[in-house]
Amino acid sequence: MKLRTLLVPAVALALLSGCTMGGGAAAPVTLDPAAKPTGEITVWSWDVAATALTRLGAEFEKANPGTTINVVDVGYDNAYDKLSVGFQAGSGLPDLVTIETDRAPGYINEFPTGIADLTPVLGDKRDDFDPFKWSAQSDKDGALRVAPWDSGTVGLFYRSDYFADAGIDPADIATWDDLVAAGETIKEKTGHTLMSLDVATGGGFQMLLQQQGQGLFNDAGEITIGSPESVEALTLLQTINEKGLLKNVTGWDGRVTSAKDGDSAVTPEAVWWIGTLLGDAPELSGTYGVTELPAFAPGGVRTSNSGGSGLAIPTQAKNPNLAAAFLDYALANTDNQASMMVNEGLFPSYLPALETEFFSEPQDYFGGQKVYELFAEQTANIPPITFTTDNAEASDIVANAVVAAVLNGADPATVLNDAAQQIATATGRTIAE
Template sequence: MPSRKLPVPIAAMAIAALLAGCAGGSAGAPAAPIDPQADVSGEITVWSWDVAATALKRLGSEYESSHPGTKITVVDVGYDNAYDKLSVGFKAGSGLPDIVSIETDRAPGYITEFPKGFADLTPVIGDKQADFDPSKWSASSNGDGQILVAPWDSGTVGLFYRSDYLAAAGIDPASLSTWDDLVVAGEKIKSTTGHTLMSIDVSSGATFSMMLQQQGEGLFNSDGEITVSSPRAVKALTLLKGMNDKGLIKNVKGWDGRVTATKDGDSAVHPEAVWWTGTLTGEMPELAQKFGVTELPGFTASGARTSNNGGSGLAIPSQAKNPNLAASFVAWTLADTTNQVSMMKTEGLFPSYLPALADPYFQQPDPYFSGEKVYELFATETAKIPSISYTSDNAKAQDMVANAVVASVINGADPQKTLDDVANQIANATGRKIAN
């Protein structure tokens, strides 16, 4: 599921702050483990949002007809709203439905905050780990190796570019194999066409996080130590700062700013996730045939050429009333080639289930992108998204890191010093050690 970097809903933040002071997780006895052999019957309720809810409503009625005696009710709770409902429901230990949607970025936070809040999905999809996007599997699992959120769709990142601007500057997109190549190209584009290289919202810190994950690093390592001042992080921040110093970045505000800048044709390239295709075709149909997609430039010539931004999964709260039917529906929907492909075709949800990506649909040329096979590129890259580690302090650290990115990129502070400072700040706030 696509993710826009929106501020955490205020109520959810306040709830989280209050909960931080309380001991224990959700109330209630631990649920019985899911039994994949159990006969499924009865009804379940599913909370989802946007096109994901549309997809589940459609597949829900198909499931009902192939599994007589079942009823699937899907409620669109809204994407902005969902987390307030989830936080309160997990904390109260009641009121949640049988299945909920959670974005991959948020999953680690909920898993660590409510360790007993989720049913273990290992009995139903555990044997299919190799079939899923590895970065999402690790983000959706807990420390004991239990898979708690079934990966649904991936936010595989590629480099969208304006083919007309690149052609005018005489640049072959295939030659952009490293970020350094891209910076050189950016200067050429700026001098020939007058356009900036990228339009990004510096203050969200999203581009920096994306560059970190591309290098296989998160804000913390697998031992829970702080890694925001690591050489890789310094490299990413230095790169961003260098781009801005050369006047290659147009700093825009939030989601609307990114869409507007793209529609206005302000910049030549957009490092965005696969779901950005939906934004392009929906909001700027007049720009058809002006975009192409290539792999993200690498940090080294042999480094990873993709990252992750967004995506979501389905989880079964341990308070679910009909966990066996819920598990059956989740596995039927997500760990299944036909259904995953149908959601890509109909609702534009890009599968995290790798066998689905072998479907001929992903080999089709896309007329919006001048006949380029864009989904083939994303399908190839999805299995290569580097996995990173998460802790319960990710949300807290993310805000501090975003401030540091602004301090360095916009206000010119030294990247190494800025990141050292923010690492200390995170260490003070969380009591965690800084990795060597």
């Protein structure tokens, strides 16, 4: 699940203020996996993830009499504001929280005593989880702080009816140039734009960057957004808008509404978008297909990553052992992880779940296509990138560069180099040569 937004400036400053212990951080918590589950916990999540946890919470309560799992959908647009304030204050957070993979390093490093070590609970199951997710959500000493939940393998969701009306075979789309050309034909013949994006939050720029094997920083922690790959990704977005093929929407709700209204022909997005379509647009069943992401060059990588998330236990939790038991029940159980794919479209990071029968079955919503096989096959091709503690701040700066180039017509290379300088000034990091 990857539903991106921007931290408001005040919260971003709180997260990156240098108060790395948090304001009044709670004492360290040592989890006891043998403790009998009892009492109640509160869990924060959003969207289909909250739906999944609510369903599993009810099942957990039946299996463990005397327990209560209260799941609160805090809404994505508010989630990180609440988390940052709670960690900074050392109070106000629940027993279990959802944190996305690219956000995890910031919270882990800025609040090192704020999140419990999950190794006592999941450490012996490490090989059963996506290794990238495990590494990205662990601290510098290798302690797991955020448990892997869902993966964010990216494909191209497309309106099969629009493609058919325009006389275009999705199998012929191999590169982004192919897709832009198809978009012009689709608009001419159907009146629909090619894609709907929230440009203010980056418009998919980082997804396009990772497809080319780059993040905002390299392995040495140097700033890399002035690279030729970055310029190519931003130029692509600018071209799509200049050709009248982009509908700019606002926030998560804007993206969902645009999909329900059928504004655009394609959505380049992670596998978790399936859950959103199933939950928010069931009436569109039979009108969608999925194919690989177009490559930047023939034979190039045809996937990327758009987030994924995990669950963490704040050290201020009132009932950390019950939180740990529920976390283990939800995320380290083959049947439960597979059920979240079946019911909510959350693609497991727990590898044994991918071996269940469901992942090779045709899906009615997508006209009988075996869409999960496609995502499972592409997961191994996702280029790895480096996240740093400065990713959140850098993302805000980069999003402004995307707006300048895509909506205001600024030169992509110029705005990206300017953004690199801003990030260097704000973080003290070096710009890669």
